[in-house]
Amino acid sequence: MIPGPFEYHRPQSISEAVALLASLGDDAYPLAGGHSIIPLMKTRLAVPDHLVDLGGLADLKFIRREMDHIVVGAMTTQQDLIVSALLRDLIPLVGETAVTIADPQIRAMGTLGGNVANGDPGNDMPALMQCLGADYLLTGPDGDRSVAARDFYHDAYDTARLPGEIVTAIRIPIPPAGHGSAYEKLKRKVGDYATAAAAVVLTLEGGVCKTCSIGLTNVASTPLWAEDAARALVGTTLDKAALEKAIEAAEAITSPAHDSRGxxxxxxxxxxxxxxxxxxxxxxxxxx
Structure with missing residues (x-):
């Protein structure tokens, strides 16, 4: 289908983008990589009067270490995450998850900021960021603020982002050396959203699970941080009984839609x- 008519804006600074979004109000939508909003516009599920393209904000494309965190600019692409040596050394799960997203063409354009900001429950990075304990840095008419990924998602496409605000960076704590992590994703075909997916980060001490965090993708109207499931594993050797208890706790908080995925x-x-x-x-x- 063809999107409805809209006016296109391409600001050259964060302040200009914020001013545009604030002045245009609910009729404007920020555009990052475009792989979330454009499909909605084509089906007329979204009909913004204005698109504010953030592609000109070169200052929002970076990956750097700041003390015990990795900070990623919102316009950093999935492909940038995949090839980052810094992430590969310190938080390899970020790049490993990015590889599971869609296909190479989309990963070359799709951004981390766009993936986490719009509240699509099918996106992979929100649950991963919850699992990692990340914060989102937002800039708006009233200045800058930080929101924990675990507090950001209210419902499908409903987030803590206020009118006029844009996500400018994602701040991720570096897990301790020796941690183990994985992102497991079931999908029908290459390029599809997950039928279900799970992110896990854990540490061991003397063969016993010392810390654990679990995030779930596309099994509710928001990404899920499975706190009780992770707690069921802490203090155990990750034996069969503990794992079954964690699985039961994770399944208990899901509420997936009945759709073409099952x-x-x-x-x-x-x-x-x-x-x-x-x-x-x-x-x-x-x-x-």
Missing amino acids: PVEYRTKMAGVMVRRAVERAHARATA
Whole structure:
């Protein structure tokens, strides 16, 4: 289908972008890589009167270390994440997750900021950022602020981003050396959203799980941080009984839609399967 008519804007600075979004109000939508908003516009599920293209904001494309965090500019592409040596050394799960997104053409254009900012429950990075304990840095008419990824998502396409604000960077804590991590994703075909997916980051001490965090993708109207599931593994050797308890806790918080990816019961069980696989792979990496 063809999108409805709209006016196109390409600001050259963050302040100009914020001023445009603030002045245009609800009739304007920020455009990053375009792989979320453009499909919605083509189906007329979104009909903005104005598109504010953030592609000219070169200052928002970077990956750098700041003390015990990695900070990624919002306009950094998925491909940038994949090839980053800094991420590969310190938080390899970010690049590994980016590889599972869509296809090479989309990864070359799609941005981390766009993936996390619009509240699409099918996007992969939001659950990963919740799992990693990341914060989103936002800039708006009233200045800058930080929102935890775990507090950012209210419902499908409904987030903590205020009118006129844009996500400018993502701040990710560096997991401790020796941690294990994995992102397991089930999808019908290359390029598809997940039927269900799970991110896991854990640490071990003397063979016992010391810390654990679990994020779930596309099994509810928002990404999910499975806090109780992770807690079920802490203090255990990640034995079968503990893993079954964690899977049960993860499945309990899901509420997937019945859609072309399968019925609710199937997608709920697949969330548990992805948790099992991710925990097992993260465990193996932590002990390697």
